[in-house]
Amino acid sequence: MKLSTVDCLFAHSLLMIYQFRSIWTQTNTPVSTRPSRELTMCYMLERNGVGTIYDYNKAAAAMDMALDYATNNILPSHVRLAGRYRDIGNVCSARTHIVGHALDLKDEGVSCAVYIGPGCGLVAEVLNNIAEVWDIPIIGCPAAGVGLSASMQDYYGISRTSFAYTTIADVMLRYFVTFNYTTPVFLLDQSADFFQQMGILIETTLKDNDDEVPYRPSNYYQFSSSTIDRQAMAKMLRSTTEFSRVVVICSTSDTVRKVMIVAGQLGMAAGDYVFLAVDLYQSNVWGEFTWRRGTKDDEAAKAAFPALLLLSLQVSVVDQSEAFWREVIKLSRNRYNYTFSAVEQNIVDPIVVHFYETILLYAQVITAMDAAEKNYLSGRKFTDTVANFSFVSPITGIVAFNKNSDRLLDYTIRQYNAESQAHEVIMAVPATSKGVTLLGNIRWFGAKAFPANAPFCGFKNENPACRPQPLRLTSWQMAAAVIIPIVVAITLAVFLRPRLKRLLYGDLHNFWWRIYENDVTVILGGLRAATSKSLKSTLNGSIHTVNRLQSSADRPHNYSTFDAGSIFSVSSSGKTIQSKTKKAKQ
Template identity: 25%
Template sequence: MEGLTLALVPLLLIAGTTGDTVRFGVILEDQNPSEPYSYGHVGPAVELAVQRINREGWLGPHRLMAQYQKITKMSQYTALTVAMGMYENDSGNLDFFLGPTSEYLAQTVIRLAAFWKVPVMTCSIVWRLGVKGDPRDDGNYETVVRTVPTSGDLGKLVLRLYQEYDWTRGFQLYHKGNDDDSCYFLQSGIWSEWHIVNEERELEPLTHESIAEFSQDEFNLTDPAGRREMDKRFADELERVKAVSRVIITCASAPYVWRLMKVAREMGMTNGDYVFLIVDVFDHAYLQPDTWIGSEDNQQERRDILDAFRAAFVITVPRPDTPAFREFSEQVREIGKQNFGFDSGETLANPFVESYFNDVLLYATALNGTPGYNYTNGTEMALKMRNVSFIGKEYGIS
């Protein structure tokens, strides 16, 4: 139980308690505060949404109250215990859940929420999680609502590029860490969609010969020796690529992609004969100076590597660079510094922050359109939130 105790932190209550109260549990990972979906990043956006909804009276006679829980021990048992402790407490049962994001944790909470018949909103990207008709569903995903593209959606997008350029082969090169499986699940979505259509599209099957994993945790890029080891590993994998495919699908943190493109250029693979599809969901930083580890003092090398990116497609979720979105991002950052003791440093909020903010507004929008503001039927509330589009009037977020 010691590990579990360390994984839990006291609850933080947001908003008032007068009148009728709609209570929801926010379960957020905090093992690595730098992750874009961590407690410090997302919590302030949730608080901002709660403040707005209560201030503007979106819920009629009701008020919204968020109950937060951080998870620092990334295990399904921890997620199960946290969710059960939040749902069944002296204040009464929760009306819906927000988060978590990590795939295995999210699946645990989603299954519990389906059993309790309460909605759960998550930005988990795992392939087909909660897709209607999924043979693995069996009622487990009845109340889940997701507001981000899935890894399966990514797979469909990649295959559209393949169709556009008449490509037939691929090589997957990606990071897979001990506690970070995001790239693995993204690549799994591509792999799964690939095998669905490979016969009708005459694609070459993806096999173990066309897949390579590496762990960023094993290579310290701040150490020259670590950079040399990483460069050698990339060189070995790219040598394998030459015998398999001219299209390389990769996913890793920005500094590692920077090293990959450096090595690819040195091997003569960025002159048009090869294409790199860079899956970027988290960093949005491939061309920013703080990712140029090892090239900071070499202006010519930086120019050469930047030029190598001409051989790449970057697949990402764009951030709106508008005055309204910058204002939203600044407000989230200020709440983080004042109420959460965390400065994200983001001038434009990342997609997870934006999505979880939208999740709270989406729930309020659905409840606002429910006769009598009746939120007790969780299954019905989940259905009301699916396949809905809206644009936030205040921030221009959609």
């Protein structure tokens, strides 16, 4: 199509205006007049640690990737970041000479704008002493044990980008409150630093919340998994049944499995008791929480595992997490000559992700403070800015912090499913909520609820409802209790009196004819004997005479003992019995 002259002039005018606008925009865009500044992040991290979840070997590549991302996507043009690593050892101890490491860096001319690490909370507490003097911020990852020596509020220069033992204790507290468990028992393994520190801070946290769950020092049992045998373990478990139905086990998966087997043998894994262990995520540090070990006691462990709940981190990832993890594995091997194990390569390590986000946090905060013209080199001001701060991570999404500059993380509570033979999420514990969210219905050994806080009659039969109650009678019952025995007594007296009389006096009636000597008066002919003695004398004399005469040859033929017709009378008790003598034989 052919354009007219007017159309051509109009188009030319528009082109001139667009070119002028572009030139004006370029020449009038404000250019930062602030001097360029390079900030050194001092990585104060453990390396080659045994039994630790934090290791610079694993985190180094991720922090390099975060530094590149921050430079290209977050930081203002006049601010640059650089990293400087300092190996502080391979153990979690307050005696790692962390202050000496900080002094050495200063002597070498390194001006640390921030300390990244340590991973150990005890070491972070010591480093905080000198960081406060120099007013340098600390971003611990995880530094979960901070708070062992003093309240967390006293460490105003420390921020944390991973989990903390205090938040784990808070999750437990919410579970106890939700289901009204007031007497939980804690079995604290002293053989592993991770669980030893966890146990201390759990006890401290619950002690500070005594108004919600009463604090009892006797509820905390310390043991060593390296030395305890099953007999001692059984004794420990039996003692817990005297006052609790909830047992929290702070130890590795192997030890938890042993405890559950012993609990099953004691009859404690049948639904009357709840066992809770901490399995934050899959890690070689505490092992896999499963009953399978390929040993003869697998079936015993399998039978007891339904009574075990697991507290875990809710790992939040986005679509970029797999690509991120592949890049971490590749860069670790190529740049740092570190190779993740076959199992580790298939699982994204949350702590490595948190180290990545530690660098992003620092970049986000100093960018925000720089825009507000605040002094981001001040440790106190930096930490105050982190409080209630949030940003978006390309790996996990929203990263938020609480008023103590601790990261807000969601947790879950998982229950064993016999069908899948694995623990599955049944409760969510959101960081922004004070309660527990049930995900479906509770199924607990055939019931729809967890066991009650105590048996109905109490642990020591202290419930008054279970004690023998005194008998309380009504007025009618009391009247009947008096009248009925009287009626029964009268009835028995009437009907049993003849029987009793015959029983007592029956033998006497058999001898009714018997006359006692003292009661007899004899009248013999005209001779009267007043007593039985005179009767005896008279009769004996007569009989003697008769006998003597009968033995004599000259006895008269007409002799008889008594004259014929003589009267023989005996008087007894006012009655007289008379007998007339018969005629004697001639």
